[in-house]
Amino acid sequence: MRHRIAVIGGGPAGLAFARVLHRHDHPVTILERESGPHARPPGGTLDLHEGLGQLALEKAGLLAEFRALSRPEGQAMRILDTDGTVLRDWRPGPDERANPEIDRRQLRDLLLGPLDVRWGRGAAKVTPGPPDGVRVHFEDGRQETFDLVVGADGAWSRTRPAVSPVTPHYTGVTSVETSLDDVDTDHPDLARLVGDGSVAVYGANRAIVAQRNSGGHVRVHAQFRAPLDWHANLDTADAAAVRASLQALFDGWAAPVLDLLRRGTAFVHRPLHALPVSHTWTHVPGVTLLGDAAHLMPPLGAGANLALLEGAELAESVAAGPEDLDETVRAFEERMWERAGEWARITTAGLEHLMSPDPAEALALFDQVQPSR
Known part of the structure; x- marks a missing residue:
């Protein structure tokens, strides 16, 4: 069965979702507010983790291309005291590929590939529940209906109010x-x-x-x-x-x-x-969220990785799952909430350590996450 599916947002989550669906020959409509792929700077570099972001790219058939573009040397990390003293100077070994870096622009272009994006189609709101499907209301006044709308539209998601009243703090x-x-x-x-x-x-x-x-x-x-x-x-x-x-x-x-x-x-x-560490919502048929729209957390390396993997996993479930699309999405949400909740707790605690009155807490966190080699 070929469902009418739209993803709102052309960031890592939305593009990973669309790219994996495309790989399984399932049509998907990508709606992006920006006027084009180079409308604004895409942001800095990302470290993609084994088992998270890299696994998502493997599901999309893009892992080899990622490895050719990534910078394993970018994993190097140096910690200084405020007087300039070097406290830690960790450099990856020649075969270290746990968290190689890639620029956001390169990652976006890699995911875009053959995808057809409707640029300049900003969603104003999403209305679940009409008999013919879920309705997307666009900023220009037009409307369109789908069987599933996936909100991958970031921290200030226009899709989120369809399932949750919670906003970021x-x-x-x-x-x-x-x-x-x-x-x-x-x-x-x-x-x-x-x-x-x-x-x-x-x-x-x-x-x-x-x-x-x-x-x-x-x-x-x-x-x-x-x-x-x-x-x-x-x-x-x-x-x-x-x-x-x-x-x-x-x-x-x-x-x-x-x-x-x-x-x-x-x-x-x-x-x-x-967003709150344990952010979940009562399942709403025909609408779900991915990435920052679902679980915005402190930017300590987990957000983009989770967004990529969630997009890839939901796409695989939709492409290979049972005909009951609603049950497929409901089961995915349960898995997403459990994993994202754990990472939200980790990153929230991490921010507290990094922005502590005692700088030694930041150093201890570094030693815990990336032991000296």
């Missing part, structure tokens, strides 16, 4: 992002500081983390505990003012570390939000 931690281009030629000292992967410096309730992307691009995140409106009297479009504010916040830290902020040319405010 502010974690108390915010991040200000900047970046450096052509780091190896224009900033060789910072290139050496960052290395092939990431460098992180933890202080009391704050941190500076820099991560290498491909093409000599480095993303820098200043993270700290603050009220959601901490920037109320600051023009966030004024790079000089934001830079000065951050330098004051990290006053006394080693000069090379502060240079990661001083040399940034533009700054983006990203407050960290999350």
